[in-house]
Amino acid sequence: LTSLWSTHSLREEVARFLTYYCKAPARLDPENVVVLNGCCSVFSTLAMVLCDPGEAFLTPTPFYGGFAFSSHLYSKVELILVHLDTAHPRLFQLTVDKLEQALLEATLTGKKVRGLILINPQNPLGDVYSRDSLKEYLEFAKRYSLHVIIDEIYMLSVFDESITFHSILSMESLPDPNRTHVIWGTSKDFGISGFRFGVLYTQNKKVASAVSSFGYLHGVSGIAQYKLYRLLRDREWIDRVYLPTYRSRLQRAHRYITTKLKALGISFLNRGSGLYVWINLKVYLDPCTFEEERLLHRRFLDNKLILSRGKTYMCKEPGWFRVVFADKPLRLKQAMHRFYQVLETQKLELRVKQPESAQCE
Amino acid sequence: LTSLWSTHSLREEVARFLTYYCKAPARLDPENVVVLNGCCSVFSTLAMVLCDPGEAFLTPTPFYGGFAFSSHLYSKVELILVHLDTAHPRLFQLTVDKLEQALLEATLTGKKVRGLILINPQNPLGDVYSRDSLKEYLEFAKRYSLHVIIDEIYMLSVFDESITFHSILSMESLPDPNRTHVIWGTSKDFGISGFRFGVLYTQNKKVASAVSSFGYLHGVSGIAQYKLYRLLRDREWIDRVYLPTYRSRLQRAHRYITTKLKALGISFLNRGSGLYVWINLKVYLDPCTFEEERLLHRRFLDNKLILSRGKTYMCKEPGWFRVVFADKPLRLKQAMHRFYQVLETQKLELRVKQPESAQCE
Numbered sequence: 001l002t003s004l005w006s007t008h009s010l011r012e013e014v015a016r017f018l019t020y021y022c023k024a025p026a027r028l029d030p031e032n033v034v035v036l037n038g039c040c041s042v043f044s045t046l047a048m049v050l051c052d053p054g055e056a057f058l059t060p061t062p063f064y065g066g067f068a069f070s071s072h073l074y075s076k077v078e079l080i081l082v083h084l085d086t087a088h089p090r091l092f093q094l095t096v097d098k099l100e101q102a103l104l105e106a107t108l109t110g111k112k113v114r115g116l117i118l119i120n121p122q123n124p125l126g127d128v129y130s131r132d133s134l135k136e137y138l139e140f141a142k143r144y145s146l147h148v149i150i151d152e153i154y155m156l157s158v159f160d161e162s163i164t165f166h167s168i169l170s171m172e173s174l175p176d177p178n179r180t181h182v183i184w185g186t187s188k189d190f191g192i193s194g195f196r197f198g199v200l201y202t203q204n205k206k207v208a209s210a211v212s213s214f215g216y217l218h219g220v221s222g223i224a225q226y227k228l229y230r231l232l233r234d235r236e237w238i239d240r241v242y243l244p245t246y247r248s249r250l251q252r253a254h255r256y257i258t259t260k261l262k263a264l265g266i267s268f269l270n271r272g273s274g275l276y277v278w279i280n281l282k283v284y285l286d287p288c289t290f291e292e293e294r295l296l297h298r299r300f301l302d303n304k305l306i307l308s309r310g311k312t313y314m315c316k317e318p319g320w321f322r323v324v325f326a327d328k329p330l331r332l333k334q335a336m337h338r339f340y341q342v343l344e345t346q347k348l349e350l351r352v353k354q355p356e357s358a359q360c361e
Numbered sequence: 362l363t364s365l366w367s368t369h370s371l372r373e374e375v376a377r378f379l380t381y382y383c384k385a386p387a388r389l390d391p392e393n394v395v396v397l398n399g400c401c402s403v404f405s406t407l408a409m410v411l412c413d414p415g416e417a418f419l420t421p422t423p424f425y426g427g428f429a430f431s432s433h434l435y436s437k438v439e440l441i442l443v444h445l446d447t448a449h450p451r452l453f454q455l456t457v458d459k460l461e462q463a464l465l466e467a468t469l470t471g472k473k474v475r476g477l478i479l480i481n482p483q484n485p486l487g488d489v490y491s492r493d494s495l496k497e498y499l500e501f502a503k504r505y506s507l508h509v510i511i512d513e514i515y516m517l518s519v520f521d522e523s524i525t526f527h528s529i530l531s532m533e534s535l536p537d538p539n540r541t542h543v544i545w546g547t548s549k550d551f552g553i554s555g556f557r558f559g560v561l562y563t564q565n566k567k568v569a570s571a572v573s574s575f576g577y578l579h580g581v582s583g584i585a586q587y588k589l590y591r592l593l594r595d596r597e598w599i600d601r602v603y604l605p606t607y608r609s610r611l612q613r614a615h616r617y618i619t620t621k622l623k624a625l626g627i628s629f630l631n632r633g634s635g636l637y638v639w640i641n642l643k644v645y646l647d648p649c650t651f652e653e654e655r656l657l658h659r660r661f662l663d664n665k666l667i668l669s670r671g672k673t674y675m676c677k678e679p680g681w682f683r684v685v686f687a688d689k690p691l692r693l694k695q696a697m698h699r700f701y702q703v704l705e706t707q708k709l710e711l712r713v714k715q716p717e718s719a720q721c722e
Contacts, residue, residue, distance in 0.1 A: 194583030
């Protein structure tokens with residue numbers, strides 16, 4: 001079925017592409033590539049293949065909500081949230097201690113934990129894991145025979161030149177190659193989510209074969225396959241034209257947005273990857289609850305601004321929002337104007353509500 | 362989500378298209394249209410939505426194998442086969458008696474039957490149900506509160522002008538509109554299965570909404586959506602150029618193949634719809650078993666001929682094959698030559714094997 005729903009040439013091209021951009025130490029094998037209609041389909045089928053209903057994945061949060069939604073549609077896998085918080089010296093830092101603790105607690109309550117989900121570069125935080133951190137997470141997973149599903153869909157969207165992205169496909173050797181599964185797609189790095197295209201790379205032949213049998217229901221349109229094949233092989237254009245333009249535009253937009261945020265006194269994570277910044281609007285919530293977060297989100301919407309709120313990412317603390325900045329300068333300017341106005345109105349209401357009270361710290 | 366994964370314009374165009382080609386008594390409502398990446402995805406999500414695991418659908422056989430495969434990937438719906446056979450005056454005739462009996466037997470063994478699957482025009486038989494038969498099947502389903510999933514994917518592929526296809530969407534009133542769900546797609550009638558496009562039409566708003574939420578994992582590629590939108594609205598070309606050409610080519614190919622079959626003394630169903638004929642090769646099997654059927658199928662493959670065998674369609678009796686004839690005259694000629702040669706070899710072997718024995722009747 002693999003060959004039926006994903007032409008061999010496309011999988012070969014994907015293998016070549018990932019070998020180059022992930023800096024793989026050896027040529028990646030097209031036989032380890034499965035292509036489906038989007039990364040959520042890859043995640044959903046992986047969950048079907050790796051878990052029986054009720055089994056669980058460890059999931060550091062805040063965490064991309066699309067996977068949470070996908071995990072319930074078909075597979076009934078449970079997500080055990082590993083809540084990162086602002087207490088740690090580095091905000092929302094993922095540590096092995098946190099993972100150990102979450103695994104222990106889950107096991108004590110009788111949960112069967114099958115895997116760990118990582119997103120690198122992280123969505124919504126923008127964190128790019130160091131090689132050492134990555135190794136620690138993978139070693140942790142190996143100790144407990146956990147599968148690792150790592151989503152590298154923003155791998156080409158690291159725009160801060162001082163930051164190096166390390167794909168796990170760049171490692172000389174993986175701690176547990178048969179339990180390590182990489183997801184990538186063109187939706188973010190090439191801005192074509194409408195194509196519906198997602199890739200699984202795994203050395204586990206059984207997993208690759210099982211996932212590709214789901215290709216029957218998650219095939220990629222032939223005309224999209226052909227266009228993707230043509231896109232991915234045009235490395236000269238990608239290297240010389242596309243990526244430099246893409247990254248410099250992201251840099252510029254990020255600089256514009258963060259300068260504005262600083263001027264407004266709004267704190268945010270300054271991470272240098274992804275199409276978004278994770279900002280802290282706690283001081284605008286009183287009381288600082290998810291209900292107030294929802295109302296502020298509603299107010300943004302009413303003023304024609306789409307921000308995603310922390311709750312969507314299963315964030316533990318209310319008050320965080322994700323701002324996407326990948327847009328044209330003029331529209332960003334307009335957006336930041338609306339943003340400012342919404343917050344001004346919000347401030348006024350806060351003053352009326354409780355003139356002397358303290359908001360969230 | 363409906364609007365996210367299926368542009369409103371495409372659903373409007375589909376509603377207009379089906380209103381016209383299904384001869385609907387009133388304009389069909391775009392809100393009742395859900396589009397997904399292929400009819401198997403529509404079937405699979407319908408099964409998820411209508412059934413709990415282990416619940417069952419009645420399924421007259423022989424029956425399109427793709428749905429059987431789809432039914433197990435995610436939904437775990439059980440198919441209760443209603444075996445049509447050659448004992449009835451009209452070969453493989455579907456009757457309400459057969460349905461009643463199958464339902465009774467299933468219920469007695471504790472099965473919870475939730476629906477009935479129909480394919481019209483039928484695959485692989487090529488039967489086109491009369492309006493009266495259709496009504497009987499629908500009334501039967503209503504009596505037992507069964508959902509009806511009716512796949513009309515070959516609706517424009519009726520090439521015998523003496524036969525009239527009746528879509529259930531043409532009925533003045535459906536016996537049980539909230540439990541009647543129609544599937545259609547462009548894969549067969551327009552020969553573009555690579556597009557991955559399937560349609561659900563249902564008046565049941567809850568079912569439409571639940572199925573469309575699965576669109577998150579079964580979305581149609583944007584570029585395919587746009588091309589489909591352009592195709593479906595070009596009714597003048599479809600009516601004046603495409604359909605007359607398509608049907609006259611099918612007629613010609615069907616005439617060629619059936620003439621050859623007659624000359625070879627091979628019996629077949631002469632039905633006038635679909636891209637295939639259902640042929641009887643029992644006399645070439647000795648003993649007449651599914652194992653021998655498999656070996657003959659293998660022999661066709663070894664001689665570069667793809668026929669589908671009855672077992673794939675869950676046919677009760679061994680020895681039936683489906684021959685697709687929708688191909689160019691020269692290739693058909695070559696194919697029939699190979700077909701003849703395979704059967705000659707098979708005959709020789711039969712004689713060697715058991716010079717005097719009787720084969721299947």
